[in-house]
Amino acid sequence: MVRVSGPGADAALEALAGRLPEPRRAVAAELHHPQTGELLDNALVLRFPGTGTATGEPVAELHVHGGRSVVAAVLGALGTLPGLRGAQPGEFTRRAFENGRMDLSEAEGLSDLLTAETESQRRAALALAGGALGRVVQDWQDRILAISAQIEAAIDFSDEADVDEQNLGHSPMLKKLVLELEATLGRPSVERLRDGLRVVIAGPPNAGKSSLLNWLAGRQAAITSAVAGTTRDIVEAPTAIGGSAFLLVDTAGLREAGDEVEAIGVERARASLDAADIVMWLGDPADCPDRARSIVIQPKADLDLRPLLPDADLRVSAETGEGMNELVTLLIARSRRLLPKEGEVATNKRHRDSLRECLASLREAQLANDLLIASECLRQARAALDRITGRAGVEHMLDTLFGRFCIGK
Numbered sequence: 001m002v003r004v005s006g007p008g009a010d011a012a013l014e015a016l017a018g019r020l021p022e023p024r025r026a027v028a029a030e031l032h033h034p035q036t037g038e039l040l041d042n043a044l045v046l047r048f049p050g051t052g053t054a055t056g057e058p059v060a061e062l063h064v065h066g067g068r069s070v071v072a073a074v075l076g077a078l079g080t081l082p083g084l085r086g087a088q089p090g091e092f093t094r095r096a097f098e099n100g101r102m103d104l105s106e107a108e109g110l111s112d113l114l115t116a117e118t119e120s121q122r123r124a125a126l127a128l129a130g131g132a133l134g135r136v137v138q139d140w141q142d143r144i145l146a147i148s149a150q151i152e153a154a155i156d157f158s159d160e161a162d163v164d165e166q167n168l169g170h171s172p173m174l175k176k177l178v179l180e181l182e183a184t185l186g187r188p189s190v191e192r193l194r195d196g197l198r199v200v201i202a203g204p205p206n207a208g209k210s211s212l213l214n215w216l217a218g219r220q221a222a223i224t225s226a227v228a229g230t231t232r233d234i235v236e237a238p239t240a241i242g243g244s245a246f247l248l249v250d251t252a253g254l255r256e257a258g259d260e261v262e263a264i265g266v267e268r269a270r271a272s273l274d275a276a277d278i279v280m281w282l283g284d285p286a287d288c289p290d291r292a293r294s295i296v297i298q299p300k301a302d303l304d305l306r307p308l309l310p311d312a313d314l315r316v317s318a319e320t321g322e323g324m325n326e327l328v329t330l331l332i333a334r335s336r337r338l339l340p341k342e343g344e345v346a347t348n349k350r351h352r353d354s355l356r357e358c359l360a361s362l363r364e365a366q367l368a369n370d371l372l373i374a375s376e377c378l379r380q381a382r383a384a385l386d387r388i389t390g391r392a393g394v395e396h397m398l399d400t401l402f403g404r405f406c407i408g409k
């Protein structure tokens with residue numbers, strides 16, 4: 001499909017199809033070269049006049065037969081018309097943004113949709129493209145504005161002495177906002193969705209960590225052997241399980257290292273435990289470094305016939321496959337808790353940078369013991385949020401909102 005967007009769209013369509021069809025109706029038309037009159041293709045054409053289109057400009061669509069030479073001939077014919085040129089990558093979306101048809105976060109969602117590979121990536125991208133983040137940000141904006149309005153009122157209606165003594169430290173509205181921003185920042189990011197939740201497999205040497213990784217990855221990603229201390233470096237295996245991306249991370253067995261190389265491996269293992277979203281712990285349940293984040297596994301269930309230890313989650317054997325289905329089910333259940341739910345937003349690095357700035361300004365506002373300073377901090381917080389949606393015109397928004405609060409001065 002060849003799409004033409006811009007003020008010349010109708011003229012271009014008429015030049016090739018010989019007439020202008022009714023708006024928003026698919027019509028069969030012969031396309032001719034505007035100069036030579038040569039027949040180029042039998043196509044289906046549509047026109048979308050006005051500003052209610054995807055790009056916010058008049059749009060024409062030429063649904064042509066897909067042969068490369070057909071497309072080239074139609075593009076060539078369009079190129080001979082004054083004012084028409086080939087679109088840059090992303091230019092339609094860019095125009096949609098510039099014409100106010102979508103905000104920056106929605107445009108990012110669209111771009112994520114184009115590269116989504118797993119179900120959870122698709123869902124998160126769809127939520128972003130559908131304006132989910134934009135709506136959350138708008139809600140925060142409104143609430144910060146409401147607090148600002150209260151401050152303005154306090155400044156306007158109290159005498160100077162009072163203003164100095166008041167502060168926002170106890171404002172429940174502000175406290176709630178800070179908590180919500182912290183929670184949003186605490187959730188896994190879009191990057192986590194794309195690169196996969198980090199599942200770190202850890203425990204003592206020879207526990208069967210690498211064997212478990214290989215089983216879950218469905219390939220021999222890591223070397224296994226009966227020699228304790230086989231794995232010395234971090235081994236990462238990206239895998240899709242249950243429609244979500246996971247990055248399985250195998251680590252060196254945790255013990256007093258026998259040599260310098262192993263010591264570095266153990267150090268790396270501990271560091272990757274810190275960065276884990278989920279830990280699969282194959283050691284004594286009592287030694288588990290972070291129970292809340294961990295699935296505690298009793299490995300080698302075919303050899304170790306003891307019943308499930310207290311505080312362990314399940315018995316698993318990489319040899320016979322025993323317990324593996326349960327492990328996968330548990331892993332998927334855990335990941336559901338960490339990944340954004342349907343329609344819930346996941347933030348990317350750019351969003352998070354702005355959210356962090358916003359949060360810092362809100363905290364500063366809480367601590368400020370001068371209302372004028374607090375008010376300025378809130379303004380900065382709003383500006384940081386504006387960067388997420390790429391919206392300018394804060395002052396305009398301020399006007400409408402303060403108007404609603406009827407400060408009356």
Ligand SMILES: Nc1nc2c(ncn2[C@@H]2O[C@H](COP(=O)(O)OP(=O)(O)OP(=O)(O)O)[C@@H](O)[C@H]2O)c(=O)[nH]1
Nearest residue numbers: 205206207208209210211225229230231253318319
């Ligand atoms: N019978 C049985 N043997 C297993 C099982 N899992 C692993 N093994 C064996 O146990 C030995 C150690 O397995 P690895 O997967 O290399 O153990 P590891 O925890 O990665 O060991 P290091 O890398 O040295 O810390 C190998 O000989 C495996 O074949 C299991 O579930 N059942």
Ligand SMILES: [Mg+2]
Nearest residue numbers: 209210230231
């Ligand atoms: Mg290993």
